[in-house]
Amino acid sequence: MGVIRKITKQEKNAKITVKHPTLKQATHNDIKTTIYIKSSTPFVSGIKRINKFLNDLHKRKKDPQFQCIVLLGMGKATEKTMALGSYFAEEKGKRLEIRTKSVDVIDEYIAEGDDNNSVVDDRDKETSLKKRSLSGIEIKIYP
Amino acid sequence: MAVQQSANKGGKKQYNKNQIQKRQRIYNARSIRAEAIIASSSNKDKSTNDLSESGSMLNVDKFINSRQFEIKELQLAMHRSKVSGSTRVFQALPRRLRRRTASHNIKRIPKRMRNRALREMMKNDQERTGANSTKPRHGLTSKALYKAKMSIKLLRLASKSKSMKLALPNEVSASKNRVRQKIRTLQRLIKDGKRHKKNISKLNNVMGSYDNVGVNTLAKIPRGRPKYVKRQLKFTWLPTHVWNAKRSHMIKRWGYQIPWSATQKCFKMTHRIGSNVATSDGTLCMDTSYLGTIIINAKEGEAEQLKETISKLTNSRGVNSKYYKSKKLFQGLIHSPVDGNILGPGEVIWVDEVSVLLRLHPTVFGNVFSHLLTLTNSLKIQDARFSISSITLTGAESLTALTSVLRSTSKSESFEQLKLVSNVTDCNVLPQNLNFGFTAIDPRHFGSPKKIKHGKDQLNIDEVMKLQTNEPKTEIYETLSKLLSQSGRTESYKGQLTMKELNKRRHKMVHADSNVADNGIIPFEKGKDPEIPLYIYKREESNDWVILLPWFWHLPLWYQLNRIPRMYNIGLRQFQQLQYENSKLYFPDDYPFTEAGSIENAVYKRETSRSKWEGKPSGKRVNFSKIKNIHNTKIPSLKGEIGDFFSCDWRFLQVLRNGVSYLSRDGKSLAMINPNRTTQFDQGAKRLIEVVNDLFELSKDLEVENLTIPRSKLPICLSTNSDREPKLVRTKEDICNIPLSVLPVRCKYVERGHMKDNARIYEIPKEHEKYWKEKRNGTFRPDGKLFHDEKTPLVEVYNLIGFISSGAYDLSIGGSCGTGFVDESHFINSKDKYVLVRNVGSNQYRLALLNKLII
Numbered sequence: 001m002g003v004i005r006k007i008t009k010q011e012k013n014a015k016i017t018v019k020h021p022t023l024k025q026a027t028h029n030d031i032k033t034t035i036y037i038k039s040s041t042p043f044v045s046g047i048k049r050i051n052k053f054l055n056d057l058h059k060r061k062k063d064p065q066f067q068c069i070v071l072l073g074m075g076k077a078t079e080k081t082m083a084l085g086s087y088f089a090e091e092k093g094k095r096l097e098i099r100t101k102s103v104d105v106i107d108e109y110i111a112e113g114d115d116n117n118s119v120v121d122d123r124d125k126e127t128s129l130k131k132r133s134l135s136g137i138e139i140k141i142y143p
Numbered sequence: 144m145a146v147q148q149s150a151n152k153g154g155k156k157q158y159n160k161n162q163i164q165k166r167q168r169i170y171n172a173r174s175i176r177a178e179a180i181i182a183s184s185s186n187k188d189k190s191t192n193d194l195s196e197s198g199s200m201l202n203v204d205k206f207i208n209s210r211q212f213e214i215k216e217l218q219l220a221m222h223r224s225k226v227s228g229s230t231r232v233f234q235a236l237p238r239r240l241r242r243r244t245a246s247h248n249i250k251r252i253p254k255r256m257r258n259r260a261l262r263e264m265m266k267n268d269q270e271r272t273g274a275n276s277t278k279p280r281h282g283l284t285s286k287a288l289y290k291a292k293m294s295i296k297l298l299r300l301a302s303k304s305k306s307m308k309l310a311l312p313n314e315v316s317a318s319k320n321r322v323r324q325k326i327r328t329l330q331r332l333i334k335d336g337k338r339h340k341k342n343i344s345k346l347n348n349v350m351g352s353y354d355n356v357g358v359n360t361l362a363k364i365p366r367g368r369p370k371y372v373k374r375q376l377k378f379t380w381l382p383t384h385v386w387n388a389k390r391s392h393m394i395k396r397w398g399y400q401i402p403w404s405a406t407q408k409c410f411k412m413t414h415r416i417g418s419n420v421a422t423s424d425g426t427l428c429m430d431t432s433y434l435g436t437i438i439i440n441a442k443e444g445e446a447e448q449l450k451e452t453i454s455k456l457t458n459s460r461g462v463n464s465k466y467y468k469s470k471k472l473f474q475g476l477i478h479s480p481v482d483g484n485i486l487g488p489g490e491v492i493w494v495d496e497v498s499v500l501l502r503l504h505p506t507v508f509g510n511v512f513s514h515l516l517t518l519t520n521s522l523k524i525q526d527a528r529f530s531i532s533s534i535t536l537t538g539a540e541s542l543t544a545l546t547s548v549l550r551s552t553s554k555s556e557s558f559e560q561l562k563l564v565s566n567v568t569d570c571n572v573l574p575q576n577l578n579f580g581f582t583a584i585d586p587r588h589f590g591s592p593k594k595i596k597h598g599k600d601q602l603n604i605d606e607v608m609k610l611q612t613n614e615p616k617t618e619i620y621e622t623l624s625k626l627l628s629q630s631g632r633t634e635s636y637k638g639q640l641t642m643k644e645l646n647k648r649r650h651k652m653v654h655a656d657s658n659v660a661d662n663g664i665i666p667f668e669k670g671k672d673p674e675i676p677l678y679i680y681k682r683e684e685s686n687d688w689v690i691l692l693p694w695f696w697h698l699p700l701w702y703q704l705n706r707i708p709r710m711y712n713i714g715l716r717q718f719q720q721l722q723y724e725n726s727k728l729y730f731p732d733d734y735p736f737t738e739a740g741s742i743e744n745a746v747y748k749r750e751t752s753r754s755k756w757e758g759k760p761s762g763k764r765v766n767f768s769k770i771k772n773i774h775n776t777k778i779p780s781l782k783g784e785i786g787d788f789f790s791c792d793w794r795f796l797q798v799l800r801n802g803v804s805y806l807s808r809d810g811k812s813l814a815m816i817n818p819n820r821t822t823q824f825d826q827g828a829k830r831l832i833e834v835v836n837d838l839f840e841l842s843k844d845l846e847v848e849n850l851t852i853p854r855s856k857l858p859i860c861l862s863t864n865s866d867r868e869p870k871l872v873r874t875k876e877d878i879c880n881i882p883l884s885v886l887p888v889r890c891k892y893v894e895r896g897h898m899k900d901n902a903r904i905y906e907i908p909k910e911h912e913k914y915w916k917e918k919r920n921g922t923f924r925p926d927g928k929l930f931h932d933e934k935t936p937l938v939e940v941y942n943l944i945g946f947i948s949s950g951a952y953d954l955s956i957g958g959s960c961g962t963g964f965v966d967e968s969h970f971i972n973s974k975d976k977y978v979l980v981r982n983v984g985s986n987q988y989r990l991a992l993l994n995k996l997i998i
Contacts, residue, residue: 023604024421024569026539028709031424031568045957104604108575123997124463129574129608 017122018108022074029066032056037073037081046084054143067142074103074136085139097140105132172223176216232259239407248272293322300329301369305351306641309336310344316366325369348639348673352695354632357526359519361512365529365694382532382697383430386705391714397505399433402714413717414954416538416709418724419686421569423539425709429718431689432532432697435508437515438525438627441497445521452518453491453499455480456511461491470494470616471576474684476861476998477507480514485861487737488730492680494623502533504730506739530632532697534704537687537721539568544710545679545690547592548703552667552674555581556615557622561679563606566597570681570688574611578680580619580626585673585696586703587645588665619678626676632693635675639695685718686725723962724955726889728998733948733962735793736861736885744948748900749790756789765984773986775937776815780839788983791901791946791963795842797858797883800966802838803941805872813941832875835941845879854879861998862886862967885964887996890947890980891956893919895931896989898950898961898980905942905979905988906969915977918990935988938979944969947980962996970995 026034035049053069060066073081088094108127158166233245233252245251245260247269252260264271283291301315314320314328335343346353355365364379366372371380378395381402387393391402416425441449454462458478466473470493477489489511490502503511508528515524536544546565551558558581564573625631640648648665678691692700704710722729732748734740756764768783786792807813814834823831830841845852853876862884872881892898907915914936922930950961961980979988 018575020572020574021569023567023572023602023607025566025602026421026424026568028424031422031539034421036421106572106574106604106608120463121460124460124465126465126469127575129611131604131608 015110015122016107017110017125017127020106020108022103022105029061029063032060033066033068034070034072037071037077037084039076039080041077041080043080043083046080047087050084050088050141054141057143068097068140071139071141072101072136074101074134078135078137081137081139085141088141095142097142099138099140101136101138103134103136105134106130107132168227169224172227173220175213175220177213231263232256244272293326297322297326297329298368298370300326300333304329304333304336306349307333307336308346308349309333310346310353311351311369315369316372347633347637349641349644350636350639350695352636352639352693354530354629354636355694356530356629356632358629359516359524360526362526362529379529381430381432382694383432383701386698386701387430387712387714390712394715397433399505401433402430402712404714404716405712409711409713409717410720411954412711413713413720414724416711417687417713417717417721418955419571420955423568425711426536426538426541426544426707427711427713427717428544428701428704429535429713430532430697430701431535432694433505434533435503435505435512436527436531436533436691437501437503437508437512438527439499439501439515440523440525442521442523446496448518448521449497449499452480452515452522456489456501457491458483466491467493467496470620472578472680472682474682477503477511479510485734485737486510487734487739488684488728490682492623494620494627498624498627500623500627504739506731525627525629527627530629530694531626531691532694533692534690534697534701535687535718536690536704537685539570540709541688542567542570543594544592544704544707545688547594547707548586548589548700549583549677550588550664550667551581552584552669552672553582555618557581557618558583560610560613560615562595563602564610565595566602567607570686572607573681574607575683576681577610578619578678580622580676580678582622582625582674583677584667585640585645585675586700587640587642588667588672589703590649590663592703592707593664622676623678626678626691626693631676635673635693636695638671638673640672684727685722719949723949723951723960724953726960726962726994726996728887728962728996729949733887735791735948735964736857736859738857741793741857744790744793749787752789767984770984770986772937773981774940776939778816778836778839778940779821780836780843781940784984785903785940785943789901791948793858793883793946794845794854794879796943796946796966797855798838798842798845798878799941799943800883800968801872801878801881802832802841803835804968805832805875805878806835806838808871808873815939829875832878838878841878852879855882857882859883859885859964884967885945886967886970887998888945888963888965889994889996890950890961890963890978890991891953891994892959892980893977893990893992894921894929896959896980896987897952897982898947898959898989898991899982900947900950902947902950902961902963902980902982903943904945904947904963904965904991905938905981906944906973907975907977907979908938908942911936911938912975915979915990919977938988942979944978950980961991965993 033053035046035053037046050069050071057067057069071081071085085096085098089096107130109130110122111126111128231246233241233256235256236245236253240253242251247264249257249260249264249271301311304311309332312328312332315325332343336345355362357363364375366375367380374380377398378400379398380400381387384393384400387402388400391405393400394403395401413427414420416423417427439449439452450462450467456477457473457475460475461467461473465471473491473493475488477486478484479486487504487507489504489507492500492502494500501511512524512526515522518524542561542565546562549558557579561579561581567573625634645665649663652665653663675692675696679688680691681688690700705712719729719732722733728734731737731739731743735744766783767788770783773784774781786795803813816836817834823833825831830837830844832838832841841852845854860882872878888904890898890904918935922933924930945963945965947961947963950959950963952958953960965978976993978991978993980991981988
C-alpha cells in the first residue's frame with residue numbers, strides 16, 4: 001500500500017471529511033524552540049512570541065540544534081512566516097537560515113460506495129485516507 | 144524594652160549585628176557600577192575630550208560599548224541580589240515540587256540537594272524527622288484500648304485471609320455488622336481455609352482481586368478493604384480514591400466520589416498540555432472509572448435484537464456500517480429507549496455482531512440499564528461498572544507515557560503499532576478512531592518507567608496511513624473479548640503478585656546477574672505471570688485516549704503512569720475546561736435539553752449561586768432588579784434583569800419565543816403593552832395573551848407552583864434534522880406546552896469584553912444592523928485605538944434568542960468565548976452570523992460571532 005496510486009477522477013471529487021495536520025514528533029527542546037505560524041496568527045503576536053522564545057534560548061540544551069528559533073509555515077501561512085523572518089532580519093539584524101520544505105498531510109475521504117446514502121450523516125460514513133503534499137517554509141532565527 | 148520605646152518615639156530602629164550584616168550584604172548586591180567615568184579616563188587621547196561636564200558628541204562604538212557595559216552590570220546586580228536573598232536550598236525548587244514538610248524532613252528534598260539541606264538544618268539546630276520516628280503512646284482507658292485492639296485485630300485477620308486467597312465474605316464488608324461479629328466470621332473462614340474445606344470459595348491471587356460483575360442484575364458496590372467500608376456507604380470510591388484524595392479536591396456526585404480539580408493551581412497548565420496546541424509537552428491523566436460500562440451479549444440467533452436495541456439507543460446512528468462492520472468507536476447522544484428523549488452522551492463499541500460495549504455517564508446509566516433488564520430473554524446484560532475501569536489521557540505525550548509503562552506479553556502487532564506512533568506528539572495526525580488491543584505484563588515489573596527507544600529516522604506519513612489499512616483486527620478482537628468476558632478478567636488476576644513478592648524477584652534478579660537485562664524490568668514468565676487484556680482507543684470528540692482495563696489492574700498502572708515526568712492529574716473541572724476550549728459540550732452542564740442537564744442548570748448551579756449571592760450584604764451585591772437601561776422599551780411587568788438571575792432561564796426563553804411567534808401569527812403586529820388597560824383574564828380566569836407584557840406575566844405565573852398551567856417537562860429540546868417542520872404555536876396553551884427547539888452554538892466576542900456563564904444572547908434588530916456592521920469593522924479614536932465606550936442602541940426584550948451555558952476567557956484563541964444555545968428559528972430567519980451578548984446584571988451589549996456546533 002506504500003505505492004502512491006494514480007488519483008482517479010471520482011476520487012478527486014470525493015468529499016473530504018477530516019483534514020489531518022502535519023506529522024509532529026517533537027522532543028521537549030523542540031517544542032520550546034519551534035513556532036508554527038498559522039495564517040490567522042497576528043503579526044505582532046508572532047513577533048512577541050519569537051522574542052519570548054529568543055530570550056529563553058539560554059535555558060535550552062547547549063546543542064547547536066536548539067540555539068535558534070525555528071519558524072514553520074505552510075500553504076497560506078508561508079507569506080506571513082516570511083514576513084516575520086524578514087522583520088527579524090531587517091529590524092533586529094538577526095541571522096536567518098531559510099529552507100523550503102515539502103510536507104505531507106493526510107486527508108480522510110468518504111469511502112467509495114458509501115456516499116449514496118444521503119440520510120446518513122457525513123461523520124457516520126466510512127472513510128479512506130489519502131496523502132496530499134504541501135509546500136512550506138522553515139526559517140531559523142539565530143540570536 | 145528600651146529599643147521598643149525608642150521605636151515608638153519615631154527614632155531609627157536599632158539593628159543587631161546580624162541584621163546589619165544582612166543589610167550590608169543586600170546593599171552590596173544591589174549596587175550597580177556605571178562606566179561613564181572609566182570610559183573617559185581610559186581614553187588616553189585627552190585632546191578629543193569627548194566626555195565633558197557640558198556634554199558633547201560621542202563616538203558610536205564608545206557609546207554602544209558603554210551601554211553594553213551598563214546592561215551587563217545591571218544584569219549582574221540583579222543576579223547577585225537574587226542569590227543573596229535566598230537562604231534555604233528547598234526554596235530553589237519549582238513551585239510544583241515544594242513541600243511544607245521539606246523544612247524538617249530531608250526526604251522531601253531531591254537527592255542532589257539533601258547534603259546542603261542537612262548542613263543548613265545543622266546550622267540552625269533544627270529538629271529532624273527521620274524514617275523511624277514513633278508517635279508517643281497515649282494513655283488509653285481499658286475500654287478504649289480494647290476497642291482499638293479489636294479494630295487492629297480485624298484488619299490483621301482480613302489481610303491474613305487475603306493472603307490465603309480467601310474471598311472476603313459479605314458479612315465482613317457489610318457495614319451494619321459489629322466488629323466482633325466480623326472477627327468471628329473471619330476466624331472461622333481462616334480455620335476452614337486451613338483445612339481446605341470444599342465449600343470455601345478461593346480467589347486466584349493473594350491481592351484479593353476478583354471480578355465484581357452483575358449478570359442481568361446490578362453489580363454489588365465494592366467496599367474495598369474492611370477499614371474503609373463505612374466511608375463508602377453512600378458514595379463509592381474509584382480505584383484511585385486514596386491517591387486522588389491526597390492530591391485533588393473531590394466531589395460527591397452521582398453515587399461516586401470523583402476528583403474535581405487538582406489541589407495545585409492548574410488552569411494554564413491544563414490549557415498548555417491538554418488543549419489542542421503545539422506547545423504541549425506532557426500528559427494529563429484522569430481516573431474515569433465512574434463512567435458506567437455495560438456489556439451486552441446476544442444469545443444465539445438474537446443478533447438482530449441486539450442491533451435493534453443499539454439502534455434505538457443511538458437514534459439509528461450506532462448501527463451504521465462504520466460502527467457495526469468496521470468496529471469504529473461510536474460517540475454520540477444516547478436516546479431513551481422508552482420515549483426517545485435524549486439522555487446524554489455515550490460511547491458504543493461493537494466487538495462483533497453479537498456483543499457490544501456501552502460506556503455511559505452515571506446519570507444515564509440507570510435509565511438505560513433498567514430498560515436493558517427487560518430484554519434479558521434474548522440478551523445477556525453485564526453490569527461491568529466495577530469490573531472494567533478506565534483511565535483517560537490527554538496531551539502530546541500520552542502515547543509516549545503509555546509505551547513507557549506497558550509491554551506486551553508476546554509478540555503483538557497491535558503493540559508494535561502503538562510503539563510506532565508513540566513518538567507522535569500531535570495525535571490529530573493519526574487516522575480517526577484508532578484503537579489498540581493487546582495483553583500487557585504487570586506494569587509493576589518496571590522499576591521505573593522506561594521510554595521506548597526509537598531509531599534516528601523519523602516516522603513516515605505512509606506508515607501512519609498503513610495504521611488504518613493494516614489494523615490487526617483479530618488480535619484486537621481477541622483481547623477485547625478477553626477483557627469483556629468474566630472468565631477473561633478473572634484469568635487476568637491469576638497469580639497477581641504483591642509488592643513484596645515482586646521486590647523479592649527484583650532483588651533476586653539484580654543479584655543473580657551483574658549486567659541486568661531488560662533495563663531492570665523483571666522478566667515476564669509465560670504461564671506464571673498474569674496477562675492483562677488492555678484496550679486503548681482514541682476519542683475524536685474530546686481529543687484524548689482511553690484505556691480500558693480490569694478493575695484491579697487500574698491501580699498498578701495508575702501508580703506507574705504517575706511516576707512519569709510531566710504527567711499531571713486532573714479532575715472533572717479540567718475536563719470541562721478542555722471541552723470548552725475544544726468547542727465541545729460538557730455533560731451535564733452544557734446539556735440543558737436533557738433531564739440531567741436541566742437539573743444541573745436549574746437546581747444545583749442556580750441554588751449555589753443564589754445562596755452565595757444571598758450571603759452577601761445587600762450593599763455589596765448586584766441588585767439585579769434595579770439595573771437600568773437594559774432594554775429599549777420599559778415594560779410594567781419587568782424590572783431590571785430578565786429571567787432568573789442565577790441560571791439560564793430556559794422556561795423564560797420558551798415562553799418568550801413561543802409567545803412572540805404566537806402573537807405574530809398570521810402576520811399580526813407585535814405590541815409591547817396595551818396602554819389603555821392592564822392584563823386581562825378570560826372566563827376561566829386564565830390570562831389572555833395579547834401583548835408582549837402578558838408573556839412576562841405568564842412566565843411569572845409559571846413560577847407559582849400551585850397554578851395549573853400545562854407545561855412541557857423540559858422547556859427546550861435539541862433541534863434535529865429529521866423533523867424540519869417547526870411546530871407552530873397556534874393556541875395559548877402551546878406557549879408553555881411546546882418545547883422550544885434550540886441549536887448549540889459557539890459565540891466569540893468580536894471586540895473586547897468577558898463573557899460569563901448564563902449570559903443572554905440577543906439578535907440584532909433590523910434597524911440597528913447598520914450600526915453594528917460599522918462596529919464590526921471597528922470604530923477608532925483619533926489616537927488610532929479602538930473606541931469601546933460609546934453608547935450602543937438598545938434592543939427590545941423580545942430580541943432575546945438564547946443563553947450562554949458556559950462562557951469564559953478562552954486561552955486557545957486569546958479572547959472571550961461561550962458555548963450556548965439559541966432558538967432554531969433565528970437560524971431560519973436570519974442569515975447574519977452576528978449576535979449581541981450581554982452578561983447577567985450588566986447593560987453592556989457586545990458584538991459576537993455565532994457558529995453552529997454539531998453534536
